[in-house]
Amino acid sequence: MVTTAVSPLMLVTQTLPMLEKCKTITELRQLHAHIIKTNLVNHTSTITKVISLWSHHGGLHHALSVFHRIQDPDPFIFFSLVRQMSESSSPIEAIVFYAHMLSSLKNLDGVEFSLPAVLKACGKSRALEEGRQVHGQILKTQFLFDPYVANALLRMYSELGQVYLAQRVFDKMPQRDQISWNSLITGYLRVGEIELAHGLFNEIPERDLVSCNAMIDGYGKSGKCELAEEVFRTMHHKDVVTWTSMISGYVCNHHPKEALGLFREMLNQGIRPDAPALVSVLSAIADLGFVEEGKWVHTYISTNKIKLSSGFIASALIDMYAKCGHIENAYHVFENISHYKNIGDWNCMISGLAMHGLGHEALEVFLDMSRKEIKPDEITFLGLLSACNHGGLGYQGRYCFELMQEKYKLVPKIQHYGCIIDLLGRVGKLEEAVDVIQNMPMEADVIVWKAVLSACTRHSNVAIGESAALKAINLAPEDSSCYILLSNLYAKVGRWDDVGKVRLMMNQRGVQKIPGSSSVLVNGTVHEFLVGKEMNVKHSVEVRSKIEEVVCRLKLEGYKPDLSQVLLDIEEESKENSLILHSEKMALAFGLINRSKGAPIHIVKNLRICHDCHSFIKLVSGVYNCRIVVRDQNRFHQFKNGSCSCQDFW
Incomplete structure (x- = not known):
């Protein structure tokens, strides 16, 4: 009987399609065994695919174990691993592996295929110095003429906040494509250089979805809603990111009605909102304070089986119901979170109870949080101190202030000190409040002095009130409430001449009172x-x-x-x-x-x-x-x- 030998080419032709169809780790083990038996372990395309599959199914550890058995790996196999490592949770390993590749290969032909991946790893790892070393290698080898390499270098510098280095790369690029322009625009927006991003956006040969979305987001975050609207309304094609960015811009700039209106328009256009869009619109509804729209959004979330764990939707619902005056609904959402409650859920519930003056209930939630061994953070204690403040719980407030420092080793910020000072002022302990200010490790801000001034108005303490007002006005000369509180203090004790002087000072400085x-x-x-x-x-x-x-x-x-x-x-x-x-x-x-x-x-x-x-x-x-x-x-x-x-x- 005569047996016909199967040629290596035919083996490759048979094996590669099977690797493409491989879906499970069991199938991969069988195919890997077949490749070893048929001596295809040194065939570049085949073993590169095996390494990629092991990386996907079994993790990088399995992929590396295959790699270390290859006698003479070529740059393409190295490239496959560098790329996989750059996408992993430890991208720094890609940089180390790339250095190993450079010292291992006899011939660096094809090394340029690994450069975009290692530059990406430098950006994700915040490894500026290593990125600059790779940049030096690129300059020596003329790889800057490769558009993939040049764009990866530009993107790395942009992600690291080195926008002026990114600009230098951009200026020296022999060819620029849409990715080049978008990367530089995004880099400028990331560091808050809105005017430079604006200039580039006006120069860009063609505005695409990426550049428009980036500018809408950037304009919104920098308070330029009108410019964001201008870009938004001129776009022929919008995706969910476009709508979400515009809604978020309205919310950040205190235009909740516009945000809610745009959300309705989004739904009418048949665009399914993502988690960030839902969180933003719930924030807008919370600002407006009217619950019916919030209930409708809640129903939409339930009907469309959107998980409350997606993008802090549960926290946003708790916050919305609390701020709309429906603390019972907020607590119902909190109690019915089926997933593990994150710290944001606990914090929103405590802050919501604080807003309603339910200090004892907020403390109960905190005790439940402690029993479940959820570690509180600074926001947790800010909510607790606020709850004690609004509930008149002086002893409990001081206890929480000490607890955050002694047990949880949290350093109080100015907001925490502000709550304690406000609490002392409300109960008339003004001298004690001033003592806290004098012993704080930071300078008091205008909010702290306004809290003292408000307490002085309530308790008719002119001496401390005048001192607090002077400090508040010096810190925020355009804040009308500083003047109004001082004027109210003088009026309460019948010093009408001083009331007139304060009003005259406001007129001279062009300070306008905020109408009720x-x-x-x-x-x-x-x-x-x-x-x-x-x-x-x-x-x-x-x-x-x-x-x-x-x-x-x-x-x-x-x-x-x-x-x-x-x-x-x-x-x-x-x-x-x-x-x-x-x-x-x-x-x-x-x-x-x-x-x-x-x-x-x-x-x-x-x-x-x-x-x-x-x-x-x-x-x-x-x-x-x-x-x-x-x-x-x-x-x-x-x-x-x-x-x-x-x-x-x-």
């Missing part, structure tokens, strides 16, 4: 009111009439306007008329006119609610038998049956 603004959601439409006048409401006479009706009814129940809240030297009748036109009262009146039976009224105010409005709304909740939720600058107030969840401590 309140919004209420009625029939899916947001209605906004400014102090002293109605906005976006046609029925202004009806609103004013309703306020007067409510005031009359409340006076029968013992309501007396708190005229001390009008910090102007005017007649008492004028003071009472001024109080009537506070924005939250107008929003409440409009809500009472249009509310559905049994439905709560949700109001969002941009400043801190005043004492008179707080007393007024408490009475309304009892007399009119309705639940009223007010989110002011500091926290939530849940009014029901004539009382408030803050227990008059805010």
Whole structure:
């Protein structure tokens, strides 16, 4: 019987297609054994494919074990491993292996195929010095004329923040393609050089999806929403990244209505939002403070079976519900997270409870977190200190402040000190608050001094208040609230001449007072009111009439306007008329006119609610038998049956 020998070429022709179809590690083991038996281990294409498959299925360790059995590996086998290592979680190994390759190969022909991968590894490993050494090799060997190598070098410098070195590479490139332009634009955006990126973007021969998306993201992060919109509206093709970048830009620049509108437009266009888009739009809804849109997004997430673990969606939902006044819904999401709760979920829950003045509940969540051995971070303790602050829990606040340092070895930041100082000020321990400031390891910022000044206004301490105001104004001469707090302090103690001097100083410096603004959601439409006048409401006479009706009814129940809240030297009748036109009262009146039976009224105010409005709304909740939720600058107030969840401590 005569046997026919199979030629090496035929073996390769038979084996390579089988390697291409290989799907499991069992199949790979069988094919590898076949390659060893048929002596194909020295065939470059075959063994390179085997190494690539072992790297994918069994990890780099298995791939290297195959490599070390090859007697005389060529540059292409080295290239395969360098590329696999550059994509791994330890890209520094690619740089070490590349150095080993250079010392092992007798002939460096084909080494240029490994250069893009090793440059990528340098970028990912933050290995600037090694990258510059590879750059030197490229200059000596003239590989800069290879567009793949040149682009990889340009991208590496851009990723490492060395944009001026990237620019030098760009300028010396004999040929530039779209990747070259996009890499340099992205590099400039990464280090915040928005004007240089803008100039390149205007010079680019052809704007593609990558360059447009990069500029939208860059413009948004640098506060140039108008330029981002201009690019967005001129794009013929948009992907999910385009929409997400524009929505995120609106959110970052405090345009939540525009972000929500664009999200609706995105869905109408049939674009399925990714996790970052959902997180951004939930953040926008949280800023607006109205829950119905948030519930719709939550339903969308559930209907489309989007995992809450994707891109911090669970944290965003908890945050949204808390900021919309629905802390029960926030807690329901928190309790029903099926995956392992990350630190962000815990922090959002604690911060949400803090916002609602639920200090004891926030401490309970922290204890549960400790029992589950989740290590807290600085944000955890910021939420806890805020919870103690809003709940008037002085002892617990100090305990948490000591705990973060002694047990968890966390160094307090200015925000943590600010919470402790604010807590001391609220309970009238102003001298102790000043002592904390003097012993801090950092200089106090304007927020700290404003906390002291606000406490001084509450407790009529002019001496400390004037000192705090001077420091606050020096740190933030354009911040109107510094002047207003000082003016309010003087007005409270009847120093009207000093009130006039503060107002004159504001006029001379061109500082404008931020007007009080309140919004209420009625029939899916947001209605906004400014102090002293109605906005976006046609029925202004009806609103004013309703306020007067409510005031009359409340006076029968013992309501007396708190005229001390009008910090102007005017007649008492004028003071009472001024109080009537506070924005939250107008929003409440409009809500009472249009509310559905049994439905709560949700109001969002941009400043801190005043004492008179707080007393007024408490009475309304009892007399009119309705639940009223007010989110002011500091926290939530849940009014029901004539009382408030803050227990008059805010």
